[in-house]
Amino acid sequence: MSRTHDHSGILKKVKDEIPSDELICDLADLFKLFGDTTRAKILFSLFESEMCVCAIAEFLGMTQSAISHQLKVLRDANLVGSRREGKTIYYFLADDHVRIIIDMGFEHLIEEREGR
């Protein structure tokens, strides 16, 4: 079938073990959320305490609109939650998974730098 050299043995093995396309896509979509500097900074900010939109915007030196758009992305993915207090809406981390995933990334970065 293939015009290249044979590797049917490996292909069969990998095909049996690899997760479904859907699962891999969902996983890629999750990591994509952490793969933007602005979103990463927002998440780091929320590590310390809940914050309102304009506080995040001021802190990051960015437009309220830009932050609001990104918060929507994070909220749609259930990474952050929000609560209203008067006119202000406070955002916070939805759970501790965010911390754990980011910490893993950090460990990789640090060990890679030590390795050099």
Add this chain to the structure above:
Amino acid sequence: MSRTHDHSGILKKVKDEIPSDELICDLADLFKLFGDTTRAKILFSLFESEMCVCAIAEFLGMTQSAISHQLKVLRDANLVGSRREGKTIYYFLADDHVRIIIDMGFEHLIEEREGR
């Protein structure tokens, strides 16, 4: 200074604790690598065993060129390594961090689904 309501207290606290811009960018760049379906599939394939470029291409039903481009990205980030055997070049996972980071993502996905 700000035309909005005051949040200087929170800003000071967050500013003290948040990592440097450079570190956050590096972290975002790392997660970006996992945020593409093709790269994620390549990494999952290499979980099982080392593979040559054309085996991965055949397995994923994609062009050799597309895979080669992505392997370069992964190799530049030290997530995969390669070795030559005759005409063939085999790629493999550089270390176990890749597995750990991906497993963390999986855990989050699974727990999120249970939560619903």
Add this chain to the structure above:
DNA sequence: TTATCATATGAATGGTTGTTCATATGAAAG
């Protein structure tokens, strides 16, 4: 109700990035 403050949102834009196509490299076999 009207004005104001905090946030949300739609459309447009600019920049990034994954894939393709054509071609180049480089090792091994003849």
Add this chain to the structure above:
DNA sequence: CTTTCATATGAACAACCATTCATATGATAA
């Protein structure tokens, strides 16, 4: 040396995405 096989690479194109601008929503205060 020449051909072939496996992989790499550069340029071009298309799709995606983050930001901006203008405006809308929605709650509160007057």
